Amino acid sequence: MPTPAKSPKAPRRRGRRFLTASAGLLLLAAAGYAAYRLAEEGPQPAGCTVTANGDALDLSRDQAANAATIAAVAASRGLPERALTIALATSLQESRLRNLDHGDRDSLGLFQQRPSQGWGTERQILDPVYSSNEFFDGLVKVDGYTRLPLTVAAQRVQKSGFPQAYAKHEADASLLSAALTGRQNGALSCTTGADTADSAGGRPGDTAQVTARLTREFGSRLRPRTDARPRTVAVPSSPAGGAAAADRNRHGWELAQWAVAHAHELKVEQVSFGGMRWRAAQSGKGWQRQDPGGKGSSAAAPADGLVRITVAR
Structure with a gap:
């Protein structure tokens, strides 16, 4: 599906850190300053963070909840982690992991599925469990999808006008998948x-x-x-x-x-x-x-x- 002209704020990713002794001292100082600011200004803003292998991804609570639902549906079907990574990258591109009630033409939901194209009714598509199952129904029909480039596998399901756009979300989707499949213990945490x-x-x-x-x-x-x-x-x-x-x-x-x-x-x-x-x-x-x-x-x-x-x- 084409990506909506206006989409919500994207998740924010922080890159890998290579620490030296001096950098370590700077980090300790920064941590102390952050603790001081927290004491002065109050609790941290609401949101969620996934941290693993030196990388971090910031999400809103809604984005994290939607990603966790997609992961749960994948688990209920016994699908491999690669299937989840493809699904998360697709949703990151199509809706920024938001359950949108609008989109290009009649596109809706986490994957911007269209009622006019046989994906279901508006009400069904706006149900994250239903829309996730619909995406996976299409993905498992793609022969050898776990071995295909992510853009190819996603495009076989979505038939988007911008198929290469999925590639830019693969690293973030892989990080999310590692947490939501439990492969990285305690990698996801949220603040209230x-x-x-x-x-x-x-x-x-x-x-x-x-x-x-x-x-x-x-x-x-x-x-x-x-x-x-x-x-x-x-x-x-x-x-x-x-x-x-x-x-x-x-x-x-x-x-x-x-x-x-x-x-x-x-x-x-x-x-x-x-x-x-x-x-x-x-x-x-x-x-x-x-x-x-x-x-x-x-x-x-x-x-x-x-x-x-x-x-x-």
Whole structure:
């Protein structure tokens, strides 16, 4: 599809850093200054960041949530990481990972799919789960798509007027894929903008809504359940059972980072997995190691392979 004439602000990518001893001192000084400014000016602005291998990508909360939904749909279909990278690069080009209700001619949604071209109704296309499935339906029909250049694979699905434009998003899409598939542990973190759990309007969260969203996006094989801890959904990191430790770890982080990406809309207070924890009340600190029963801790960090998602009261 042609790219809309006016598109929202693109994600911002920060490049690889090669540190020397002197540069390290400068970074320490910058970090100290940043901490001082934070204390003076208050919490960091709301948004999300993916950081891995020296690269960083800044996203809005909506962009991160949409990317996480695309990744969940890919996971529900058992697709390889390359499929997700192609999908994310396509959405970055077509809509900047925004679920747009407008576009060129009748183009809509994350992938700017057109009702007049048989992609579905307007309402269907504006459903990120539906539109992601439609994109993947087209991609899996492309013979050898995992071996094709990204521009070629994306163009076979989209039939865009600007096929080479997808290439400029491949690096960002690869970085996002590494985080959202769980290959890079704790690579995605979001800030609430107020370092509070109720910044999404002050209303309480709903564990039933979290469970429904998890099941719809990741598929029925997922087995979320009510946890013994109040207002908490627990999800096994190995839904099929018998998975290797590395696969369980990867799937656990896939789920955990999905929850953080959707924290604003689902009113998530805390996400924990593998001894690490993200808390809305301290979102500016990102993922932190859980205190195993020490001062200020209500319980030890469990090593039971469960991803726990706690909503605001």
